[in-house]
Amino acid sequence: METLTKIWLSSPHIGSSEQYYVDEAFRTNWIAPLGPNVMGFEGDLEDYLQEEVHVAALSSGTAAIHLGLKLLGVGKGDEVLCQSFTFSASANPITYLGSRPIFVDSESKTWNICPELLEEAIKERIRRGKKPKAIVAVHLYGMPYKVHEIHTLAEKYQIPILEDSAEALGSIYKGRKCGTFGDISILSFNGNKIITTSGGGALVSKTKEYRDKAIFLATQARDNAVHYQHSEIGHNYRMSNVLAGIGRGQMQVLNERVSARRRNYEYYLEALQDLDEISFLKEPDGMFSNRWLSCILTPSYGVRERIRLALENENIESRPLWKPMHLQPVFKGEPNFTNGISESLFQTGLCLPSGSNLLFEDLERIVEIVKLALK
Numbered sequence: 587m588e589t590l591t592k593i594w595l596s597s598p599h600i601g602s603s604e605q606y607y608v609d610e611a612f613r614t615n616w617i618a619p620l621g622p623n624v625m626g627f628e629g630d631l632e633d634y635l636q637e638e639v640h641v642a643a644l645s646s647g648t649a650a651i652h653l654g655l656k657l658l659g660v661g662k663g664d665e666v667l668c669q670s671f672t673f674s675a676s677a678n679p680i681t682y683l684g685s686r687p688i689f690v691d692s693e694s695k696t697w698n699i700c701p702e703l704l705e706e707a708i709k710e711r712i713r714r715g716k717k718p719k720a721i722v723a724v725h726l727y728g729m730p731y732k733v734h735e736i737h738t739l740a741e742k743y744q745i746p747i748l749e750d751s752a753e754a755l756g757s758i759y760k761g762r763k764c765g766t767f768g769d770i771s772i773l774s775f776n777g778n779k780i781i782t783t784s785g786g787g788a789l790v791s792k793t794k795e796y797r798d799k800a801i802f803l804a805t806q807a808r809d810n811a812v813h814y815q816h817s818e819i820g821h822n823y824r825m826s827n828v829l830a831g832i833g834r835g836q837m838q839v840l841n842e843r844v845s846a847r848r849r850n851y852e853y854y855l856e857a858l859q860d861l862d863e864i865s866f867l868k869e870p871d872g873m874f875s876n877r878w879l880s881c882i883l884t885p886s887y888g889v890r891e892r893i894r895l896a897l898e899n900e901n902i903e904s905r906p907l908w909k910p911m912h913l914q915p916v917f918k919g920e921p922n923f924t925n926g927i928s929e930s931l932f933q934t935g936l937c938l939p940s941g942s943n944l945l946f947e948d949l950e951r952i953v954e955i956v957k958l959a960l961k
């Protein structure tokens with residue numbers, strides 16, 4: 587029996603001009619970090635995001651979160667509120683700085699950080715004598731979080747927001763692009779994201795000062811002197827000029843990639859929404875998701891596993907929704923404010939293959955298997 591070709595959850599999808607920019611880097615010997623592709627890529631992102639923002643291209647989204655929190659003044663002994671339902675890279679950098687994550691559960695309309703619980707958490711931590719230094723809010727799977735509610739709270743209590751937009755390039759909240767809301771925002775161009783530089787990220791800020799400081803810290807914090815002199819601890823976090831070339835090419839196809847991912851979601855919705863066992867996260871009014879990953883919810887862990895294993899059996903990769911941070915062994919014992927929502931999403935949810943390069947036949951095959959698994 588022939589084995590069917592593997593269908594991946596979310597694989598890189600290269601356009602027609604990435605190679606050109608990479609070749610250009612070789613032709614001009616701009617192989618080192620910095621160079622015209624890095625500047626070009628940052629400019630492309632600034633144009634795309636439209637708002638008055640300043641972009642620093644970095645080696646990863648994780649590096650961007652690390653530097654972002656540092657710029658917001660997070661340090662040893664501090665506490666940082668963090669959406670629990672997310673990928674671990676949202677939370678790990680909090681610990682790099684010697685500070686402590688306080689996890690906050692999600693609400694059911696966007697699956698992102700819950701405003702009521704967030705306020706409860708802020709009040710409780712202040713009551714205990716320590717005001718949180720920052721809030722990490724995430725647009726998970728491309729769905730914007732409740733920007734208005736969360737930023738109103740941040741304003742009320744004067745706590746800055748690190749907007750984790752790693753999964754949400756191309757998503758829009760009330761006419762404005764995700765990645766432009768935070769005091770500092772971050773993007774990721776990891777291999778599985780909506781566009782990729784094979785590995786990379788960006789820090790987005792509203793002020794040039796933050797951007798310049800990010801680049802300073804990302805390039806070993808070298809003082810302005812002829813010799814190498816350092817008054818601060820630095821990092822090696824800048825994006826390479828070769829990889830930024832891939833990013834330049836990817837920016838030309840970003841809108842197509844968003845359309846293709848949304849098309850996947852629409853296809854699954856159309857084909858599966860009449861099944862009693864499956865439900866979808868709809869876009870609340872004013873929100874536009876890039877549908878980075880198409881997710882379904884099932885009635886139970888058992889049903890979820892039945893679907894996942896049926897797909898695996900046919901060489902199709904799917905994945906449970908993110909395991910909340912407050913349930914991760916590594917964060918055992920950290921304070922959390924929970925309501926059961928992220929835990930239930932983790933138990934019953936599944937990400938279906940969502941690449942922008944999926945073929946119509948792939949989608950048909952996936953839907954067929956999901957339906958059979960539920961028979």
Ligand SMILES: *Cc1c(COP(=O)(O)O)cnc(C)c1O
Pocket residue numbers: 645646647648649672673675676724750752753773774775776785786787
């Ligand atoms: C991918 C991702 C990151 C980290 O980005 P990298 O570029 O992989 O370091 C951070 N947060 C979320 C929500 C992500 O999905």
